[in-house]
Each structure stands twice: as C-alpha cells, then as structure tokens.
Amino acid sequence: MGIGRSPAAKARAGLPRANPNDVRVKGFENHAGRMSTLFRPDSAGSDPTRRGSLDLAAGDDDDDESDDDVDPLDRMGNVERARVDDEREIGPAPRYANPASTIHPFPGRVFLEIGCGAGNSAFPLLDLDPHATVFCCDFSPRAVALVERRRRTLPADKRDRIRPFVCDASREQLCGSSDGNRVPPGCVDVCTMVFVLSAIAPERMPDVLRNVSSVMRPGGAGRVLLRDYADGDLSQRRLCDKGDGRKLGDNHYVRGDGTRAFYFEKRFVKDLFADQGMVLEELTVHARAVTNRAAGRRMDRRWIQCSFASASTPATPLPPPPPPPEPEWRRRAREAESARVERAAKVEAERAVREEA
Ligand SMILES: C[S@@+](CC[C@H](N)C(=O)[O-])C[C@H]1O[C@@H](n2cnc3c(N)ncnc32)[C@H](O)[C@@H]1O
Known part of the structure; x- marks a missing residue:
C-alpha cells in the first residue's frame, strides 16, 4: 500500500532514500526510537484497522502528513481529518541488545505475528527484511489456509521464510519445534499483535501474553508490539448505543456477528504486560477526528499502539490444553x-x- 513517501517523493523533498538492505523496525534498535512509525497511524485513514499498514522501511521520518499519506477522499474535499489529543508515554525500557541471536537456527531476525488473518501484516515483513523468518498464526484454519495459498505463490527465497500455522494463542502452546509447526523457545525478536488481543476475552489475555513470552528472546532483547482499539473509539460508542446486552464487562462487548471487541485503557495494557515481566518501551493513544463534510458526520477514532521489551526470563509455556470432550x-x-x-x-x-x- 502506498504508505510513507515514495522514493521519488523523497528525492523531491530532499530526503535520503531508504537503503533496501538497511531494514530496521523503526524505534526497535534503541528505546529512544519511535515505535509509532512501525504502524504509520495516518496510513489507516479513518479506519485504524485497515490492513497492510505496517511500515518497516528504513530511514523514514515520522512524517504522517506526507502527500502520499493523504486519503484520496481528502483530496476530493469531502473528508477532514484532525489529530485530537495523542497521548504518549515513554517507559524505562532497556536498550535493544544484539539483534543477531545465536540461540536458534534461523539466519536473521525472527518475527511472530499473532492473529495473522490473511497475512496482510506478515507478508510485507518478508520484503522489508530479506533475512527475516516470519512465523504467523491464527486460530482460524481458513485464515491460515489463505496465508498458505499465498505463500505457495512466492519465489522460493521468500516462500521458505514464512511459516503459517493454526494456533489458538490463548490456549495452545506457541512454543515447540519448528518442524512441528511451532516456534522454538526464546527465538522471537519481534512479536506483532495487530487488532487481535481485542478479539480475545480479557480473562484469557494473560495466557496469550504468557504464551508469547515463552517464545520471546530472553534478557529483554525482544519486542512485543501491539496495535489495538483504545477506549472511547467510535465503534465502542456505537456498541454502547445499541445496548441489547452487547456489553459483557468493562470495555468489553460482543458484536452482532458474535466476535468480541475489547477497548484498551492505558493502565490496563501496562498492567497486563507488566504482570508478564514485560517492560513498557513506548505507548501512544492515537486520536483522530474524521469529519465527512458532505454527510456532516464526525467520527472519533482512537487506537493504542505500544512497544514492550520482552521479559528478562521467558515464561514457561502454557500447559497442554485438556483433551476435547468426547x-x-x-x-x-x-x-x-x-x-x-x-x-x-x-x-x-x-x-x-x-x-x-
Ligand atoms: C482483526 S483480524 C487482524 C488480522 C491481522 N493481524 C492483520 O493485521 O491483517 C484478527 C485476527 O485474529 C484472529 N484471532 C482471534 N482470536 C485468536 C486467538 N485466540 N488465537 C489466534 N488468532 C486469533 C482472528 O481469526 C482474526 O484473523
């Protein structure tokens, strides 16, 4: 997707071109960097859940207002977007350690995407880091089949670097041998969770993070990146307005199609990760007001985006799930x-x- 400035636009603006070999997750190399550029917020336009918005290109500034980011609707003059009141917190995370881990058999960095859906966040990683191995899982066999189908169309050098597998991250171990379609312990450099945690019941979230922690690099050297709904988002207000028993608990709802929707508050997220020994690196609550001038409608979108350092000691894997009832x-x-x-x-x-x- 056309996110960030194109090389030509950069040249026009006098910005350095990104070196394709210098692929970094922005804000990942040291804690002073800005994780916020990992998922370029404005690229999602009015809908932060829009897919394919991972931005891992190197050397780009956090230039959300670049020409290429402008939603075509804005150019038509129908829609007006405004930042409302982003809130950012920087935590005392340790500096990122040596990116080249030697404790696993993979040649480069190891990514893990939880709840990969059709793989729209996972596949771009293969292009952006030519040495990365990307594990990605989803509890939907259909979603994983889609990723698998797309994987088979890739050239061999990419095909072998993406490893989709079916896993309910709240119940089944992520950890295992890579031959057995699981993630070897202690090997993940970056785990991404893009609008997946909100689909899981809050009482199961600690198990998801424990599961993730069991495969992360030890010593705080890995990063867990979260992007999800923040409390006060337009969709939460709509669910509230509908009433009719959709509220399951604090900030927790069930949608018409039976899926869950949880809206995160800063304190909740910080406690959730802190309980698993993961230290806050950066947390931003993005707020955007999108006004459709033609319809005279204003939409307040809010989403949370955070980076946590992995725990110093990885968690023990989840116990195997009980056998299904006969x-x-x-x-x-x-x-x-x-x-x-x-x-x-x-x-x-x-x-x-x-x-x-
Ligand atoms: C909103 S989609 C996000 C897709 C993807 N992250 C992206 O950015 O394109 C949420 C995904 O999480 C998956 N999911 C929900 N609960 C899960 C769980 N417990 N374990 C694994 N995947 C889960 C759903 O099947 C769905 O594909």
Missing part, C-alpha cells in the same frame, strides 16, 4: 459396546455353570 455419538457407541461385552460375558458365565451342573 462427542455424544462416540460416548453412546462406547457405552453400547461395553454393555454388549458385559452381556456376552454373562451369557458365557451362565453357560459354564450349566455345563458344570
């Missing part, structure tokens, strides 16, 4: 079979008694 048909068949065996044994015993007599 299906009714199998239980009936099993009971019928044991009744049959019992009856046969009884008949046999009676026959033996008769023969003895």
Whole structure:
C-alpha cells in the first residue's frame, strides 16, 4: 500500500532514500526510537484497522502528513481529518541488545505475528527484511489456509521464510519445534499483535501474553508490539448505543456477528504486560477526528499502539490444553459396546455353570 513517501517523493523533498538492505523496525534498535512509525497511524485513514499498514522501511521520518499519506477522499474535499489529543508515554525500557541471536537456527531476525488473518501484516515483513523468518498464526484454519495459498505463490527465497500455522494463542502452546509447526523457545525478536488481543476475552489475555513470552528472546532483547482499539473509539460508542446486552464487562462487548471487541485503557495494557515481566518501551493513544463534510458526520477514532521489551526470563509455556470432550455419538457407541461385552460375558458365565451342573 502506498504508505510513507515514495522514493521519488523523497528525492523531491530532499530526503535520503531508504537503503533496501538497511531494514530496521523503526524505534526497535534503541528505546529512544519511535515505535509509532512501525504502524504509520495516518496510513489507516479513518479506519485504524485497515490492513497492510505496517511500515518497516528504513530511514523514514515520522512524517504522517506526507502527500502520499493523504486519503484520496481528502483530496476530493469531502473528508477532514484532525489529530485530537495523542497521548504518549515513554517507559524505562532497556536498550535493544544484539539483534543477531545465536540461540536458534534461523539466519536473521525472527518475527511472530499473532492473529495473522490473511497475512496482510506478515507478508510485507518478508520484503522489508530479506533475512527475516516470519512465523504467523491464527486460530482460524481458513485464515491460515489463505496465508498458505499465498505463500505457495512466492519465489522460493521468500516462500521458505514464512511459516503459517493454526494456533489458538490463548490456549495452545506457541512454543515447540519448528518442524512441528511451532516456534522454538526464546527465538522471537519481534512479536506483532495487530487488532487481535481485542478479539480475545480479557480473562484469557494473560495466557496469550504468557504464551508469547515463552517464545520471546530472553534478557529483554525482544519486542512485543501491539496495535489495538483504545477506549472511547467510535465503534465502542456505537456498541454502547445499541445496548441489547452487547456489553459483557468493562470495555468489553460482543458484536452482532458474535466476535468480541475489547477497548484498551492505558493502565490496563501496562498492567497486563507488566504482570508478564514485560517492560513498557513506548505507548501512544492515537486520536483522530474524521469529519465527512458532505454527510456532516464526525467520527472519533482512537487506537493504542505500544512497544514492550520482552521479559528478562521467558515464561514457561502454557500447559497442554485438556483433551476435547468426547462427542455424544462416540460416548453412546462406547457405552453400547461395553454393555454388549458385559452381556456376552454373562451369557458365557451362565453357560459354564450349566455345563458344570
Ligand atoms: C482483526 S483480524 C487482524 C488480522 C491481522 N493481524 C492483520 O493485521 O491483517 C484478527 C485476527 O485474529 C484472529 N484471532 C482471534 N482470536 C485468536 C486467538 N485466540 N488465537 C489466534 N488468532 C486469533 C482472528 O481469526 C482474526 O484473523
């Protein structure tokens, strides 16, 4: 997607061109950098959930207002966008350590995308870091099948670097051998969670983060990057207005299609990660007012974007999930079979008694 300035636009503006070999996750090399440029907020226009907005190109400034970022609707003069009151906090995160880990078999950096959907955040990483290995999981087999199908169309050098797998990150271990379609422990440099945590019940979120922590690089050397809905977003207000039992708890709703929507407050996010030993690096609540002048409608979009350093000691993996309950048909068949065996044994015993007599 056309995010950030094009090389030509940069040349016009006198900005240095990005060196394609110098691929960095912005704000990742040291804690003073700005994680906010990882997901260029304005690229999402009025909808921060719009896909494909990862910006990992190097050497770019946090220039949200560049020409290329302007929504075509703005040019038509129908829509007006304004920053409202972004809030940013910088934490005392340790400096990023050595990016080249030697504790795993992968040649370059290791990324993990939780809740990858169709892979719109995962695939761009392959282009932006030519040595990266990208693990990506989703609990929907359909989503993973889409990623797998797209993976097979890639040239071999990229195809082998993306590894999609089905996993419910709130219940099933992410950690395991890469042959077994899992992530080796302690090897992830960057874990991204883009609008996935809000789809998971808040009581399950600690397990998701524990699961993530079990595969992150130790010693605070990894980064966990979160982008998700912030409380007060337009969609939350709409869910509130609908009433009819959609509210499940504080900032927690169920949508019409049965999916969950959670809206994050800063304190909640910080506590959630701190409980897993992950130190805040940067947290920004982005607020944008989008006004459709033609319709005279104003939309207040709010989303949270954070970077946390991984825990100094990775968490122990989640316990294996309990076996699924036995299906009714199998239980009936099993009971019928044991009744049959019992009856046969009884008949046999009676026959033996008769023969003895
Ligand atoms: C809004 S989509 C985000 C897709 C992707 N991150 C992107 O930026 O394009 C949320 C995704 O999270 C997945 N998801 C929800 N709960 C999950 C869980 N417990 N474990 C893994 N994936 C989950 C959904 O299936 C869905 O594909």
